Amino acid sequence: MKNYIYILLASSLMVFSCQEEKVKPKVKYTGKDAKSILKDTTKLEIADLPIQFEGSNVLVYAIGNLTVGDINRKGSYESTSAYEGVSGFHVSNSMENEITGYLQNLKFQEIGSDSLQVLSDKLMLIERVSYLKNNKMLVYVLADADTNQDGLIDSNDIKSLYISTELGKNFTKISTELQELIDWKHIESSNKLFFRTIEDANKNGEFDKKDKIHYYVINLKDNKVSEYFPL
Numbered sequence: 001m002k003n004y005i006y007i008l009l010a011s012s013l014m015v016f017s018c019q020e021e022k023v024k025p026k027v028k029y030t031g032k033d034a035k036s037i038l039k040d041t042t043k044l045e046i047a048d049l050p051i052q053f054e055g056s057n058v059l060v061y062a063i064g065n066l067t068v069g070d071i072n073r074k075g076s077y078e079s080t081s082a083y084e085g086v087s088g089f090h091v092s093n094s095m096e097n098e099i100t101g102y103l104q105n106l107k108f109q110e111i112g113s114d115s116l117q118v119l120s121d122k123l124m125l126i127e128r129v130s131y132l133k134n135n136k137m138l139v140y141v142l143a144d145a146d147t148n149q150d151g152l153i154d155s156n157d158i159k160s161l162y163i164s165t166e167l168g169k170n171f172t173k174i175s176t177e178l179q180e181l182i183d184w185k186h187i188e189s190s191n192k193l194f195f196r197t198i199e200d201a202n203k204n205g206e207f208d209k210k211d212k213i214h215y216y217v218i219n220l221k222d223n224k225v226s227e228y229f230p231l
Helices: 002-022
Strands: 043-047 058-067 092-095 098-103 105-110 125-132 137-143 160-165 179-187 192-199 212-219 224-228
Touching (some): 058 092
Antiparallel strands (some): 043 058, 098 125, 125 137, 137 160, 179 192, 192 212, 212 224
């Protein structure tokens, strides 16, 4: 009976701990300076073999981190990526016109050239890259700042929307600071990209029903972003 009580108590504590983790805020508003973000030396930086999107003349190299540890029986390192399906020495997963994973950077190489173009020198975590074939451009979903001030840029921080050319040039943020990206959609016939964000209007550090949804559209002819009001 005592053992049953101990197991029940331990299970309750585990459930409580999981609930505590779920309510971790995505943004903190404090007057203190954000914690400095240091490079994790326990991880091995690695690049996947190049990816070529259909219709593109560019090779894309996804760069991410692996945990440096003992090599297992299969001869592979343990990946730090939480993305399902990414294992071994791979840090990304590619499909038609899309790359997913938890990536630190990308490099680009035009076919016929030996030079590599680095996307950015800023610290970030790229979760999704989509190729718009007709526009020869890339759309990124990523975290670019330590918005919850825990010393890391990870999946617990606010997601932003970026665009660039297929060579990674003109890498530009198109979503608004401190607004969490909900989703985006490309309407090819109108040559426009629509996206939604949520603003922490009550400044409680969480995104909930009391907050404000914003609707934006970018005209891909001139990359001009404007807010629209469908409600």
